[in-house]
Amino acid sequence: MQLDHLNQKQKAAVTAPSGPVLVLAGPGSGKTRVLTHRIAYLVQQLGIAPFHILAVTFTNKAAQQMQVRVESMVGESMRGIWMGTFHSSCARILRREAAYLPFDSNYVILDSDDQIGIVKNILKEENINDKQFRPYTVHSDISNAKNNLVGPDELSVDTQREKVTQRVYQRYQQTLFANNALDFDDLLFWSVKLLNEHPAVRDAYARQFEHVLVDEFQDTNLVQYALLNHLASYHGNIFVVGDEDQSIYRWRGADYRNVLRFEKDYPNAKKILLEENYRSTQVILNAATQVINRNSNRTIKDLRAAREIEGNKIILHEAYDDRDEAVFVVDTIRRLMDHGNAKGSDFAVMYRTNAQSRLLEEAFLKSGLDYKLVGAQRFYGRLEIKDLIAYLRLIHNPADELSFSRIINTPKRGIGPKTLQDLLAAAHAANISPGELVLSLGLEGDKSEHWGHFASRNLNTLAFFGRQFAGWLDARNDLHLPELLDMVIEDIAYEQYLEENSSTRENATDRMANVHELRRLTYEYEEAGLEVFLENMALVSDQDTLPEAADAPTLLTLHAAKGLEFSTVFLVGLDQEILPHSRSLFEPEELAEERRLFYVGMTRAENQLYITRADRRSGYGSYSDCEPSEFLKDIPLECLEVAGRPGSTRHHHRAAGSSGGDWNQYVGPQRGASGINTGTRVFRVPGANRPETEKKYHPGMRVRHPSWGEGIVLDSRVYDEEETVDITFEDVGFKKVLASIVRLEILD
DNA sequence: GGGCAGTGCGCATCT
DNA sequence: CGCACTGCCC
Ligand SMILES: Nc1ncnc2c1ncn2[C@@H]1O[C@H](COP(=O)(O)OP(=O)(O)OP(=O)(O)O)[C@@H](O)[C@H]1O
Numbered sequence A: 001m002q003l004d005h006l007n008q009k010q011k012a013a014v015t016a017p018s019g020p021v022l023v024l025a026g027p028g029s030g031k032t033r034v035l036t037h038r039i040a041y042l043v044q045q046l047g048i049a050p051f052h053i054l055a056v057t058f059t060n061k062a063a064q065q066m067q068v069r070v071e072s073m074v075g076e077s078m079r080g081i082w083m084g085t086f087h088s089s090c091a092r093i094l095r096r097e098a099a100y101l102p103f104d105s106n107y108v109i110l111d112s113d114d115q116i117g118i119v120k121n122i123l124k125e126e127n128i129n130d131k132q133f134r135p136y137t138v139h140s141d142i143s144n145a146k147n148n149l150v151g152p153d154e155l156s157v158d159t160q161r162e163k164v165t166q167r168v169y170q171r172y173q174q175t176l177f178a179n180n181a182l183d184f185d186d187l188l189f190w191s192v193k194l195l196n197e198h199p200a201v202r203d204a205y206a207r208q209f210e211h212v213l214v215d216e217f218q219d220t221n222l223v224q225y226a227l228l229n230h231l232a233s234y235h236g237n238i239f240v241v242g243d244e245d246q247s248i249y250r251w252r253g254a255d256y257r258n259v260l261r262f263e264k265d266y267p268n269a270k271k272i273l274l275e276e277n278y279r280s281t282q283v284i285l286n287a288a289t290q291v292i293n294r295n296s297n298r299t300i301k302d303l304r305a306a307r308e309i310e311g312n313k314i315i316l317h318e319a320y321d322d323r324d325e326a327v328f329v330v331d332t333i334r335r336l337m338d339h340g341n342a343k344g345s346d347f348a349v350m351y352r353t354n355a356q357s358r359l360l361e362e363a364f365l366k367s368g369l370d371y372k373l374v375g376a377q378r379f380y381g382r383l384e385i386k387d388l389i390a391y392l393r394l395i396h397n398p399a400d401e402l403s404f405s406r407i408i409n410t411p412k413r414g415i416g417p418k419t420l421q422d423l424l425a426a427a428h429a430a431n432i433s434p435g436e437l438v439l440s441l442g443l444e445g446d447k448s449e450h451w452g453h454f455a456s457r458n459l460n461t462l463a464f465f466g467r468q469f470a471g472w473l474d475a476r477n478d479l480h481l482p483e484l485l486d487m488v489i490e491d492i493a494y495e496q497y498l499e500e501n502s503s504t505r506e507n508a509t510d511r512m513a514n515v516h517e518l519r520r521l522t523y524e525y526e527e528a529g530l531e532v533f534l535e536n537m538a539l540v541s542d543q544d545t546l547p548e549a550a551d552a553p554t555l556l557t558l559h560a561a562k563g564l565e566f567s568t569v570f571l572v573g574l575d576q577e578i579l580p581h582s583r584s585l586f587e588p589e590e591l592a593e594e595r596r597l598f599y600v601g602m603t604r605a606e607n608q609l610y611i612t613r614a615d616r617r618s619g620y621g622s623y624s625d626c627e628p629s630e631f632l633k634d635i636p637l638e639c640l641e642v643a644g645r646p647g648s649t650r651h652h653h654r655a656a657g658s659s660g661g662d663w664n665q666y667v668g669p670q671r672g673a674s675g676i677n678t679g680t681r682v683f684r685v686p687g688a689n690r691p692e693t694e695k696k697y698h699p700g701m702r703v704r705h706p707s708w709g710e711g712i713v714l715d716s717r718v719y720d721e722e723e724t725v726d727i728t729f730e731d732v733g734f735k736k737v738l739a740s741i742v743r744l745e746i747l748d
Numbered sequence B: 001g002g003g004c005a006g007t008g009c010g011c012a013t014c015t
Numbered sequence C: 001c002g003c004a005c006t007g008c009c010c
Helices: A008-014 A031-044 A060-074 A086-096 A112-125 A135-147 A160-178 A184-197 A199-208 A222-231 A258-265 A282-292 A322-339 A354-367 A383-396 A401-407 A417-429 A434-447 A456-475 A481-491 A494-500 A505-523 A530-539 A588-602 A630-634 A646-658 A663-671
Strands: A021-025 A053-056 A082-084 A211-214 A238-242 A270-274 A314-319 A347-351 A554-557 A566-571 A605-614 A616-619 A622-625 A640-643 A702-705 A709-719 A722-729 A733-738
Touching: A008 A031, A008 A270, A021 A031, A021 A258, A031 A053, A031 A060, A031 A211, A031 A238, A053 A086, A060 A082, A082 A086, A086 A184, A086 A222, A086 A530, A112 A135, A112 A160, A112 A401, A135 A160, A135 A184, A135 A222, A184 A199, A184 A222, A199 A222, A211 A222, A222 A258, A282 A314, A282 A588, A282 A605, A282 A630, A314 A322, A322 A347, A322 A354, A322 A566, A322 A605, A322 A616, A322 A709, A347 A354, A354 A554, A383 A401, A383 A456, A383 A481, A383 A494, A383 A505, A383 A530, A401 A417, A401 A434, A417 A434, A434 A456, A456 A481, A481 A494, A481 A505, A481 A530, A494 A505, A566 A588, A588 A630, A702 A722
Parallel strands: A021 A238, A021 A270, A053 A082, A053 A211, A211 A238, A314 A605, A314 A640, A347 A554, A347 A566, A566 A605
Antiparallel strands: A616 A622, A702 A709, A709 A722, A722 A733
């Protein structure tokens, strides 16, 4: 193995002797690289068997990539290594140790819709007002409790609200166990419970894991930290890497103070700081540093560009509205791909909320440019996928009442809420599951002891379904997964159901395509089987399915961008109430996290960073005005080039000229002793943006200038009834042209 | 039971 | 504006 691609400090971390190690360092300093090298070093130099290594990453994708990289470095298979996310590692432990736990080893993992659905049912059954107790909120309270290792009976019940929450929590957990189901938080919660309460089990794992390594340590929560302590309790070789400034999952219980806790719990920990940044240009790093320096309670860090490239300025584009903003992004990418030597995969567009991807997608589609979209529940969240998964779950566990209830009337069988209630009641009375009940109806017919409970009209359909169900159960062990799925799809005439229940032809085709994609996916599990397939469907999210091959720009949220890097990054929607998000504005801690989110986004860029915002955005069908994000003020002026409209450009020049390029000084007054950030109007020029005259020139047009020749219009804006056009000319490059003075000929 | 129109609210970010 | 939920009628 080579260590030459590492600097001295990185080498020190990779080859650190046994014992706890804490690598704390800024973005792009090679933390992930160090972790990867460390694993290779352990296996190759120290002869540690992969089986004795646990490496925890933040996403499944990162785990896969890390495994591939280690394997190519070491030149041998890492078979046996425990490499995965907290959730997948816990899922694995729980399957093996279910004997100690209140559920069976073939448990299923519920998705968030299922979880919310259960809460809704409980609220209804308990006659709790769902306006006062929003299912979403109650569920999130339960989730928070679990992430703090609080079970239903340990919940504090001082207020009426907490009492209700406790009641729902208790019933929620009962429902899950009754269906042999777990939610995401349970995976962590029960793993820690297990290791807490069964020292022998804990020791077995702690002895197995000679080395425990954790990436993105700043985003671990209390349960995860407890888990790590257990798993490293025998050998004490715990190697964690992280950066407090990149902690962006506070809302999910993550606590960067785990870093402090770690130092306290492992006082002999070797602490290594990495200072070189191998990713970005100095301009980007300077700007990012200024932005993050406004957060308090942190160690001030210097980010030094190891590449020793000053780099281009950050380009700030202020658009008329959010549609123009999206069009600007796509046009710029197109321009750089057409006229530069950039390829699609050099670009990423990052945003705060998934909803923001829509206008970008539209702009990409319109321009005919391919793109990759990460996340946003485009596949796993679809009804047709969830329906079929529910069938497979029911086949996997015939006692699964939740899946049964979901599919018994999909496709329509005439079994409505009323009949379902009767069915569930009859099953409970007989102490069996509804699945078993219909099996009995189907196989024993009128000799079934349950035959008498139902109206004859329903009996036929239920018995018919029971026989189909029996057929699937018979086939379950003989057929491979794709064949089993085919059998179900055919038996229930699902394709026909989709045809008949889709609003349009395209819609039906689209849904069919999803079914085929699911079918394709099952081929990857021919060997592994149903249980593994179901687990991956729950734990591998859209987030992890970045298509590797396609050479196209990536669209993703800032959260999904964590750990990634791109040559050119667009951070869009830098407006107050978007980033920072409106819901974060009241809590200083949350606002600080929004700032970190911006910081994470900025530091994804290797060479060029674009930041965009819009003066108005659409929402709920109408437009509303936007103010620039308060974070923009902290970008030093000398790092910035302002474009997009005449007002802001002029503003910029004046500012730069008058105060030696110091933005804060220019913005001055609102940065006073009070320390309160006001005056976000930095980029705003009154009345500058509403076009009084129609634009004549549009992005993408070819035009001819009398003296500069031919060029492509990038953008244009109307100000004081005059149109200024941004053009890239073939010969003379980028110019701004005042169209009322110069005769511009449109060529297309 | 199912399909329809009428009402109301916007449930961030992810496993 | 668009979806989720409600209440009404066949
Ligand atoms: N010593 C080095 N020499 C050359 N390139 C390096 C070196 N160390 C890291 N890099 C490169 O720098 C980039 C950032 O590394 P890496 O992703 O490991 O950083 P990180 O600290 O994990 O970043 P982040 O915290 O932003 O996720 C990668 O492209 C990596 O290959």
